[in-house]
Amino acid sequence: MSDLDTRGNAWLTPPSAYLASRPSRFAVPAQPFSQYLPMRDGCRLAADIYLPQSMAGSVVPERVPAVVIFTPYYRRFRLTGAGAEPSPNAAKYRDAFVPKGYAVVVVDVRGTGASFGTRDALRSPTERDDYYEVAEWIANQPWSSGRIGSTGISYLGAAACFLASTGHPAVKAIAPLFSVSDIYSEQLYPGGMLSKVWVEAYDELMLALDQDRRDLVAGFPYFNDPRFAGPERVDEDTDGALVQAAVAEHRNNFTLADLAPEFAYRDGAAFHDPSLDSGSCSPYRYLDGIASDVAVYSISGWYDGGGYANGAITRFLSLPSHDSRLLLGPWDHGARTNVSPWRAQPSSEFPLLAEVLRFFDHHLLDLPTGLDREARVHYHSIHDNQWKPADAWPPAPGNTRLYLNDEAVLSTRAQAETTALSTQVSFDWTTGRQTRYERLGAANIEDYYADWHQHEAALPHFDSAPLSAPMAIAGHVIAHLDVASSQPDAAVFVYLSEVEASGTVRYITEGMLRASHRKEEPCPAEYRTTWPYRAHRKADAERLTPGCAVPLTFALLPIAWTLAEGSRLRVSIAGADRGHFPQVPHGRPPQLTLTLGGERGCMIEVPVADPAAAR
Numbered sequence: 001m002s003d004l005d006t007r008g009n010a011w012l013t014p015p016s017a018y019l020a021s022r023p024s025r026f027a028v029p030a031q032p033f034s035q036y037l038p039m040r041d042g043c044r045l046a047a048d049i050y051l052p053q054s055m056a057g058s059v060v061p062e063r064v065p066a067v068v069i070f071t072p073y074y075r076r077f078r079l080t081g082a083g084a085e086p087s088p089n090a091a092k093y094r095d096a097f098v099p100k101g102y103a104v105v106v107v108d109v110r111g112t113g114a115s116f117g118t119r120d121a122l123r124s125p126t127e128r129d130d131y132y133e134v135a136e137w138i139a140n141q142p143w144s145s146g147r148i149g150s151t152g153i154s155y156l157g158a159a160a161c162f163l164a165s166t167g168h169p170a171v172k173a174i175a176p177l178f179s180v181s182d183i184y185s186e187q188l189y190p191g192g193m194l195s196k197v198w199v200e201a202y203d204e205l206m207l208a209l210d211q212d213r214r215d216l217v218a219g220f221p222y223f224n225d226p227r228f229a230g231p232e233r234v235d236e237d238t239d240g241a242l243v244q245a246a247v248a249e250h251r252n253n254f255t256l257a258d259l260a261p262e263f264a265y266r267d268g269a270a271f272h273d274p275s276l277d278s279g280s281c282s283p284y285r286y287l288d289g290i291a292s293d294v295a296v297y298s299i300s301g302w303y304d305g306g307g308y309a310n311g312a313i314t315r316f317l318s319l320p321s322h323d324s325r326l327l328l329g330p331w332d333h334g335a336r337t338n339v340s341p342w343r344a345q346p347s348s349e350f351p352l353l354a355e356v357l358r359f360f361d362h363h364l365l366d367l368p369t370g371l372d373r374e375a376r377v378h379y380h381s382i383h384d385n386q387w388k389p390a391d392a393w394p395p396a397p398g399n400t401r402l403y404l405n406d407e408a409v410l411s412t413r414a415q416a417e418t419t420a421l422s423t424q425v426s427f428d429w430t431t432g433r434q435t436r437y438e439r440l441g442a443a444n445i446e447d448y449y450a451d452w453h454q455h456e457a458a459l460p461h462f463d464s465a466p467l468s469a470p471m472a473i474a475g476h477v478i479a480h481l482d483v484a485s486s487q488p489d490a491a492v493f494v495y496l497s498e499v500e501a502s503g504t505v506r507y508i509t510e511g512m513l514r515a516s517h518r519k520e521e522p523c524p525a526e527y528r529t530t531w532p533y534r535a536h537r538k539a540d541a542e543r544l545t546p547g548c549a550v551p552l553t554f555a556l557l558p559i560a561w562t563l564a565e566g567s568r569l570r571v572s573i574a575g576a577d578r579g580h581f582p583q584v585p586h587g588r589p590p591q592l593t594l595t596l597g598g599e600r601g602c603m604i605e606v607p608v609a610d611p612a613a614a615r
Contacts, residue, residue: 001385003330003338003350010378010387013370019354022361024099026052026060032076034234037107037137039130046114046234046246047134048075050094050104051143063145065364066103066138069093069152070131070159074113074209075106076232084227093151096353101365103143107134109159111253112210113231114243119210119253122183122281123158131159132166139170147364151175151356153334158283161315164294165286173363175297175356176283178304178334181315182527184266184278184536186307191554192517192536193491193581194260195306201441203257210250221444266536287318287526295323295363297356301331302382302509302559303339303436303448309558313393316377317528323363326393327355328379328560332439332448339448340382341506346446381472383498384562394475394530396607402464402569404594404602410462410571418598423460425490425575425589431455437580449507456497456505459572463499471569472562475607476531476555479511482595482602484549490515490592491584492552493574494604496559501566511556514584516541518552531555549595571604
């Protein structure tokens with residue numbers, strides 16, 4: 001099985017078919033021309049410009065649209081030997097778009113690569129101002145058609161959102177790939193708890209790159225080529241003095257591990273600058289700056305970190321008047337891996353950038369792409385291995401309630417008698433080292449949750465009866481728990497698994513909540529959800545009264561997964577995940593008591609495409 005776009009009939013014209021209809025008419029230059037772009041405060045940003053070159057029988061138009069890439073991961077490496085790709089972070093975009101008639105501009109963001117300046121936060125407001133000036137520079141070049149698009153994975157995709165939110169009139173389309181909308185809930189503090197792997201690994205990577213620590217860079221799979229020799233100079237820097245001066249400035253960059261504690265609540269701000277909070281580094285904060293004529297294609301994967309898929313979905317929901325589109329695949333962060341345990345091979349076979357090319361062709365080149373006849377949403381269902389179309393999110397028509405009952409039973413009916421199930425939290429329990437979180441730490445995971453059975457076996461769980469027919473889940477599973485803790489705070493994790501008829505247990509998805517962050521409220525217009533929303537304000541945090549049960553309602557991370565006939569759906573409960581999230585509370589593992597049955601009994605709501613299958 002594979003994630004090829006021809007699985008199912010989701011597209012009238014699949015991305016692969018569209019790509020086949022768009023032969024490459026131009027060549028990529030052997031080298032870009034490179035220069036510094038001066039910003040309003042005198043800071044100079046290093047930029048590479050790739051212009052399409054003529055091939056036999058083709059003439060490059062006098063003016064072409066541009067796709068701009070903003071990266072903190074080096075626009076290009078200097079090489080000490082032949083044969084290496086100098087642009088491992090940007091080459092895919094260069095090779096996808098330049099042969100089709102686009103200019104590609106790759107910029108080292110402020111404080112990184114060969115650019116000058118320092119970084120004071122993750123995607124700071126200062127960077128956002130830089131993006132407007134870069135767009136202005138591009139629009140005024142003699143080769144520019146005056147239309148600009150932007151794309152990229154992770155940081156690059158969020159930067160594309162920042163660019164669009166500046167309101168520059170030349171920006172007409174962005175395709176943020178595997179990128180957050182809110183760094184608090186999707187990246188830094190899922191469920192109100194610090195994502196330890198991401199914070200620690202990010203600092204290690206940025207220290208290695210920003211300070212040109214080649215001994216440390218070699219430890220990351222993406223950048224471990226021994227021929228890489230730091231950031232490449234711009235053309236005018238013939239002796240390397242400028243890049244050395246730029247790297248010296250980077251030694252003053254912020255570190256995320258130091259800044260993150262000041263963002264422990266969403267309204268937490270840096271003490272030295274109250275305007276600098278997690279929202280000021282998040283694309284959702286500026287969403288109303290994206291003009292209605294800017295098209296947005298949000299793309300993510302089911303195992304895309306600890307909430308990046310939520311970022312793609314809320315961006316789609318929050319731009320109702322735009323040409324807003326959504327693609328969700330069976331992928332990890334960046335689609336390096338097809339995460340399905342039933343796939344034929346680990347690597348993705350889906351032509352992702354062909355879909356982005358069609359989107360840009362439609363909005364930047366005005367080509368007859370047929371995009372306007374396609375569904376606005378496409379998603380892949382794991383296990384049945386099918387791509388499916390939808391015009392709205394969520395695609396499932398409703399939810400099916402499944403109740404946690406005595407005897408470890410998950411049923412469509414709650415037991416009449418109210419009982420309690422107690423479980424002692426172990427801070428030593430972990431989901432392992434092959435999880436969705438390791439990928440955010442730049443680990444090259446190929447087999448996700450391959451050891452899930454041995455970890456999950458230690459948890460209390462509830463199983464449905466064997467399914468009499470396949471059951472398709474698509475959307476957010478919502479947990480409604482009634483929980484008491486022996487301590488004034490607790491973390492609660494809910495895991496969903498498929499137990500196959502053979503007894504094999506497959507991880508499906510998970511959700512988590514720190515109990516002191518339990519207060520809910522309606523979602524704001526700039527961050528629309530179809531799942532429970534929390535502001536995570538410090539004033540809203542509330543301790544538990546030990547021994548007193550409270551309702552906890554939260555969403556699991558979104559998924560589309562079809563359980564096979566004969567399989568069981570399993571719900572498992574934990575109070576910790578060592579290595580991924582901190583202890584709650586520190587050094588005091590609580591005993592959790594779940595209410596089963598009655599009016600307050602624990603249950604989950606499952607978005608089932610065919611509710612009859614759940615029965």
